Amino acid sequence: MERKYKNIKLIVSVVDGIITEDMCPIDELGNVPYKSFYMRDFESINELKKHFKFVFLSGDNKVTYHLCKRKQIPFFWANKNSKFKTKADCMTEIRTKYNVNPDEILFMGYSISDIECAKMCGACVCGIDASNGIKNVAVHSGKVIDSFGGTGLLSYLYEDILYPEIRAREIEST
Secondary structure (H helix, E strand, C coil), X not given: CCCCCCCCCEEEEECCCCCCCCCCCCCCCCCCCCCCCCCHHHHHHHHHCCCCEEEEEECCCCCHHHHHHHHCCCEEECCCCCCCCCHHHHHHHHHHHCCCCHHHXXXXXXXXXXXXXXXXXXXXXXXXXXXXXXXXXXXXXXXXXXXXXXXXXXXXXXXXXXXXXXHHHHHHHX
16 A cells, blocks of 8 residues: 555645635625634544644634634734735744654645645645646645535545554554
């Protein structure tokens, strides 16, 4: 069995388009009052955190920041007015903070703004509705999951992609 994810130590996932459908209400002032999250993914995140470091990365800190804080999930966000101007700036900080090499990172991306991050990592996984640029990276370094964002992509990542790797690591350590 090929172990494509053998070196993975850190999972970095964007939020919108992975645990949301990337659709949210915006009021006339540009505020996002709420987002709909696929809650089963949080159970899978808890399982993933037993074996890997896990962080969220976003271009939006509204709603998501507070959710991540409540769920105790590290959260990085990029904004043209913040320390990290782009998601790639965040990825550089994440790699430094967690002291990992690119081949030790699995990235879950969705949009055009995620392509640069995906190229900075050893593996990329995305849903079928991700931008073509992300899918191109995932085809060569990971997997395109045949599901849409907001429908359990992180659950699929845990149950069908990484669980076999977790089992192989457990067998090796005995």
